[in-house]
Amino acid sequence: MTDLSWLSRTKLLVGENRLHDLVNSHVLVVGLGGVGSFAAEFIARAGIGKMTIVDGDVVDPSNRNRQLPALISTHGLSKADVMQERLLQINSELKLHVVKDFMQPEKMEELLQIKYDYVVDAIDSLTPKLKLLSL
DSSP states (O other): OOOOOOHHHHHHOOHHHHHHHHHHEEEEOOOOSEEEEEHHHHHHHHHHEEEEEEEEOOGGGGGGTOOOOGGGGTSBHHHHHHHHHHHHOOOOOOOEEEOOOOOOOHHHHHTTTOOOSEEEEESHHHHHHHHHHHH
């Protein structure tokens, strides 16, 4: 049995039916930098039941001014690994699929074989962003 008591405030905001929709949704977040890391956290806090996160980068000291995974203690670590740990601390029942790779156009079609309810495009490179938009 899933304990949704931690989502009581969300339930007040959106209602029981919409909370059920959130818990049963799957979201793809591509890019875990300044936009994607915050989006992934907010999505986890909203009660999404399943999430796929994609990023092949590591935390750099220059990321600390704007990215959630960027701390002194995480320099050099995979952004995807750091965010995985953080997201599961927020919602331990989150079904989280982690892809530690840069989103190249040729890999996108394979990733998009899965049905997602929502896609967050937080890609910081133009070519893969355009490919994602075309699919």
